[in-house]
Amino acid sequence: MNTIIIISVLPIALLYLGLYKAQKALLPVSVIGLLVALGASVYQWDQHDAAQTQYHGMLLFNNFSVVFSSVTIISTILILLLSKGYFEKISRHIAEYYAIFLFSLAGIIVMVSFNNLVMMFIGIEIMSVSLYILAGIKKSDFASNEAALKYFLMGAFSTGFLLFGMALLYGSAGSFNMDAIRDYVANHPHIDPMFYTGIALIIVGLCFKVGAAPFHFWTPDVYEGSPTLVTAFMSTVVKTAGFAAFLRLFSACFQPLSDFWTPILIVITIITLFIGNITALYQQSFKRMLAFSSISHAGYLLFAIVSLGSASANSVLVYATAYSIASIIAFGALILVQQQNGSDNFESFNGLGKRNPFLAFVLTVAMLSLAGIPLTAGFIGKFFMFTGAVSRFHIGLVIVAVINAIISIFYYFRVIIAMYFRSAERNEVAVPVYYKVVFAVSAIVTILIGVYPDLIARFI
Amino acid sequence: MTVSILLFLPIVAAVIVALLKNGVAKHAALFFSVAQLVIALIFLSKFIPDASTQFRIDAPWIPKFGIYFSAGIDGISMILVLLTTLLVPIIILTTYQHEYNREGAFYGLILFMQAGLLVVFTALDGFLFYVGWEAALIPIYFICALWGGENRIRVTIKFFIYTFAGSLFMLVALIYLYLQSPAGTFDLHNFYTMSLDAKHQTWVFWAFFLAFAIKMPLFPLHTWQPDTYTEAPSGGTMMLSGIMLKMGIYGVIRWMIPNAPVGFFHFQTLVIILAVIGIVYASIIAFKQKDGKRLVAYSSIGHVGLIAAGILAWNIQGVQGAMIQMLNHGINVVGMFFIWDIIIRRTGTRDIDQLGGIAKVAPKFAIAFLIIVLGTVGLPLTNGFIGEFLLLKGVFTYGATHFGNLVISAIAGSTIILGAVYMLRMYKNVMQGQTNALTATFADIKGSEQLTLGIICALIIVIGVYPQPILHISEAAVTQLVNEISAKFTM
Numbered sequence: 001m002n003t004i005i006i007i008s009v010l011p012i013a014l015l016y017l018g019l020y021k022a023q024k025a026l027l028p029v030s031v032i033g034l035l036v037a038l039g040a041s042v043y044q045w046d047q048h049d050a051a052q053t054q055y056h057g058m059l060l061f062n063n064f065s066v067v068f069s070s071v072t073i074i075s076t077i078l079i080l081l082l083s084k085g086y087f088e089k090i091s092r093h094i095a096e097y098y099a100i101f102l103f104s105l106a107g108i109i110v111m112v113s114f115n116n117l118v119m120m121f122i123g124i125e126i127m128s129v130s131l132y133i134l135a136g137i138k139k140s141d142f143a144s145n146e147a148a149l150k151y152f153l154m155g156a157f158s159t160g161f162l163l164f165g166m167a168l169l170y171g172s173a174g175s176f177n178m179d180a181i182r183d184y185v186a187n188h189p190h191i192d193p194m195f196y197t198g199i200a201l202i203i204v205g206l207c208f209k210v211g212a213a214p215f216h217f218w219t220p221d222v223y224e225g226s227p228t229l230v231t232a233f234m235s236t237v238v239k240t241a242g243f244a245a246f247l248r249l250f251s252a253c254f255q256p257l258s259d260f261w262t263p264i265l266i267v268i269t270i271i272t273l274f275i276g277n278i279t280a281l282y283q284q285s286f287k288r289m290l291a292f293s294s295i296s297h298a299g300y301l302l303f304a305i306v307s308l309g310s311a312s313a314n315s316v317l318v319y320a321t322a323y324s325i326a327s328i329i330a331f332g333a334l335i336l337v338q339q340q341n342g343s344d345n346f347e348s349f350n351g352l353g354k355r356n357p358f359l360a361f362v363l364t365v366a367m368l369s370l371a372g373i374p375l376t377a378g379f380i381g382k383f384f385m386f387t388g389a390v391s392r393f394h395i396g397l398v399i400v401a402v403i404n405a406i407i408s409i410f411y412y413f414r415v416i417i418a419m420y421f422r423s424a425e426r427n428e429v430a431v432p433v434y435y436k437v438v439f440a441v442s443a444i445v446t447i448l449i450g451v452y453p454d455l456i457a458r459f460i
Numbered sequence: 461m462t463v464s465i466l467l468f469l470p471i472v473a474a475v476i477v478a479l480l481k482n483g484v485a486k487h488a489a490l491f492f493s494v495a496q497l498v499i500a501l502i503f504l505s506k507f508i509p510d511a512s513t514q515f516r517i518d519a520p521w522i523p524k525f526g527i528y529f530s531a532g533i534d535g536i537s538m539i540l541v542l543l544t545t546l547l548v549p550i551i552i553l554t555t556y557q558h559e560y561n562r563e564g565a566f567y568g569l570i571l572f573m574q575a576g577l578l579v580v581f582t583a584l585d586g587f588l589f590y591v592g593w594e595a596a597l598i599p600i601y602f603i604c605a606l607w608g609g610e611n612r613i614r615v616t617i618k619f620f621i622y623t624f625a626g627s628l629f630m631l632v633a634l635i636y637l638y639l640q641s642p643a644g645t646f647d648l649h650n651f652y653t654m655s656l657d658a659k660h661q662t663w664v665f666w667a668f669f670l671a672f673a674i675k676m677p678l679f680p681l682h683t684w685q686p687d688t689y690t691e692a693p694s695g696g697t698m699m700l701s702g703i704m705l706k707m708g709i710y711g712v713i714r715w716m717i718p719n720a721p722v723g724f725f726h727f728q729t730l731v732i733i734l735a736v737i738g739i740v741y742a743s744i745i746a747f748k749q750k751d752g753k754r755l756v757a758y759s760s761i762g763h764v765g766l767i768a769a770g771i772l773a774w775n776i777q778g779v780q781g782a783m784i785q786m787l788n789h790g791i792n793v794v795g796m797f798f799i800w801d802i803i804i805r806r807t808g809t810r811d812i813d814q815l816g817g818i819a820k821v822a823p824k825f826a827i828a829f830l831i832i833v834l835g836t837v838g839l840p841l842t843n844g845f846i847g848e849f850l851l852l853k854g855v856f857t858y859g860a861t862h863f864g865n866l867v868i869s870a871i872a873g874s875t876i877i878l879g880a881v882y883m884l885r886m887y888k889n890v891m892q893g894q895t896n897a898l899t900a901t902f903a904d905i906k907g908s909e910q911l912t913l914g915i916i917c918a919l920i921i922v923i924g925v926y927p928q929p930i931l932h933i934s935e936a937a938v939t940q941l942v943n944e945i946s947a948k949f950t951m
Contacts, residue, residue, distance in 0.1 A: 374590065374591045390635045402625075402628040413620070458524060
């Protein structure tokens with residue numbers, strides 16, 4: 001609970017720091033504040049009174065909330081560490097940027113601890129509105145403006161679906177409270193058709209937010225146009241939070257109705273996997289490839305919801321963590337390479353293995369993890385997802401996923417091939433110390449989870 | 461003393477070697493691989509050749525999902541552990557004449573691959589098996605792609621995709637078995653006790669078959685192999701052909717047939733026919749090859765086809781023949797690729813027609829080459845003989861059940877002749893006849909080359925004359941496994 005308060009107050013403090021021109025203090029204060037919030041969150045672990053709802057049943061900060069807020073806070077810290085010297089190139093008013101990042105994170109913490117549909121909606125909106133701004137912070141850049149506008153329009157559109165769906169649920173169940181909705185589902189043998197329509201609309205709204213096909217159209221342009229650091233935040237922390245909210249809502253309320261919504265989600269999953277992977281195959285830009293690969297990873301994450309069960313939260317946690325840390329490495333490396341070459345094509349990575357062995361090595365670990373190769377965290381994530389799906393006898397879905405995993409090898413290995421097997425006459429890419437720390441931590445965590453998944457898999 | 465020391469030492473060694481400078485790394489790698497061999501020999505001396513699994517390690521890994529770090533050595537594993545630990549130092553020795561840039565990385569990857577291979581050969585847990593399976597693949601991909609020939613990028617990605625695709629299907633089969641197992645673990649012996657219905661066993665069988673058939677490789681899934689063997693650096697080719705393809709064969713014995721006996725039984729004839737087609741097909745192509753390395757690559761497909769046919773016949777002679785032939789094929793094929801490595805390094809060509817008369821200028825080399833050729837074609841008193849004899853006996857025992865099967869067996873047998881023809885013809889064209897501008901100055905072998913070929917030739921002859929100790933290692937384990945699983949065929 002204190003986590004939300006800390007993360008909400010922190011950005012206001014940062015705005016004051018900006019007012020007094022304490023530019024240098026912004027990053028340390030944000031990181032320390034986030035560490036305190038992390039501590040407050042971890043402190044809630046297994047607390048008995050925490051299992052009680054708070055604020056008249058609005059929030060429930062249970063273990064699920066603890067692990068997901070911890071993961072999102074840690075990812076945010078890693079991304080903010082990459083921001084050293086990044087915002088200064090865009091504008092002089094950098095305190096606002098840090099503040100907006102943290103406001104967005106506050107929304108995310110609400111998204112992983114809501115116990116009422118209204119809170120879910122508010123959490124999603126706090127997060128999204130902040131992101132609309134962040135996408136457009138490069139005011140003079142055409143692509144950044146396009147990204148912000150597109151994201152805003154699409155986001156507003158999907159919000160409409162979400163809200164309409166919630167209204168229909170309210171119309172049937174008579175409450176926004178999740179316990180009341182669960183009781184309604186459990187106690188009514190004949191569920192109102194309006195309720196089903198509500199579920200379908202909520203699926204549409206949430207699929208928009210997590211970027212699952214066929215509601216993914218905004219993703220590539222927004223991811224490509226936004227500043228790379230913001231893209232990193234969107235495709236890791238935001239995606240994790242989106243799936244956490246998705247899972248929380250469905251496992252708490254709609255589990256008994258899975259016969260209705262599972263077929264819908266299976267179709268969405270299959271389309272998402274194929275569209276994400278096949279389109280990623282044809283990209284020349286590394287950043288755009290990551291955008292499409294994030295769509296395909298949304299497809300794998302949907303596995304947990306399709307095969308909803310007691311292990312789903314664990315699967316999403318491991319997969320989202322693995323995906324987030326690998327993506328942070330990938331985007332961090334992209335920022336550095338982009339700064340040197342001014343291009344985000346695959347060719348910019350040519351010969352990186354010779355010039356920057358460390359950078360090439362961590363990026364290789366990240367790519368192997370994204371491709372799901374054993375001894376990296378990505379494999380463990382895929383393994384849990386596949387196990388969940390096979391246990392629900394979705395064998396066909398797993399075969400589709402296997403085919404997609406094979407396709408993904410082509411584009412992830414393109415980077416590795418460019419780095420090690422092609423050469424180019426360029427200078428060494430300078431890697432600042434902060435980046436080195438983030439890279440090393442992320443790579444070590446990726447391998448540690450890959451070798452000994454119990455580190456993370458035992459939590460929920 | 462548990463098998464874990466054998467599994468972790470190469471990983472530690474790989475990290476150390478990877479950090480060393482050029483010039484030091486190769487010696488360190490040789491030292492560590494010899495240390496591995498010594499440890500394996502200590503295990504061998506303490507090994508009791510009955511059907512039990514010894515030197516067990518069994519530690520919780522992801523207990524929530526029934527995954528244990530569980531490994532051990534029985535007679536079948538022992539042969540493959542010996543094969544791996546014996547060949548890695550030999551392969552490192554064969555690379556002594558090469559100057560690789562980033563030597564530490566090269567040898568580090570070889571040692572890391574050794575760890576993966578040993579995990580595969582000793583794992584008793586499905587998850588561990590899969591992890592070892594992939595852990596052996598990643599290093600060889602980088603070895604081939606970093607130090608390979610001109611077309612390496614295209615060829616190696618094909619190789620990687622092929623094997624990765626196969627192994628993912630295997631992963632699905634393993635997960636399926638795990639979810640069906642009553643104890644809810646990945647334990648191999650737990651899998652053995654299950655009896656799924658025939659339809660599900662068929663699916664499990666095909667998923668495993670895909671993975672293992674790609675790895676061996678069996679016709680028609682072999683298309684990655686000749687290109688990869690040709691483009692890979694010689695050390696990588698030896699790792700692939702000498703040790704890595706045995707992962708597929710071992711998988712068939714340990715994981716595929718015992719876990720889906722009924723599914724296998726339904727398709728036994730079909731897969732034996734595939735194996736036999738592979739032998740004939742590869743032999744004919746090898747017959748036509750002008751490129752020495754490709755010829756050896758195709759001959760390897762043929763030999764592996766025979767080993768596969770012996771296993772798929774699933775009787776004691778066939779499987780025992782496969783066990784000893786895996787060891788022999790490893791030794792012989794490494795010798796053969798080393799011979800070609802020497803020829804390529806001295807003459808700069810792989811074209812058989814451009815060579816000739818080398819025997820006149822390099823007599824020691826000629827003797828070594830001849831012994832390896834004879835071992836490969838399976839002349840009595842060389843190591844190839846006993847293996848091929850047992851394999852054919854196994855295939856004919858299977859053939860005795862039915863006339864159609866007898867025809868298949870006869871075709872498989874006749875290819876031995878074909879193999880002798882192309883191998884001896886290659887020897888004749890390369891070594892005999894008149895010397896030409898390329899071969900006139902061919903220097904005879906010396907130093908590390910002499911040592912390596914000496915060890916290989918000695919092994920060929922010693923195993924050929926007295927194979928009994930090696931057969932004895934795996935006999936009890938094979939007998940028990942074959943009988944236990946055959947009893948399930950009729951269910």
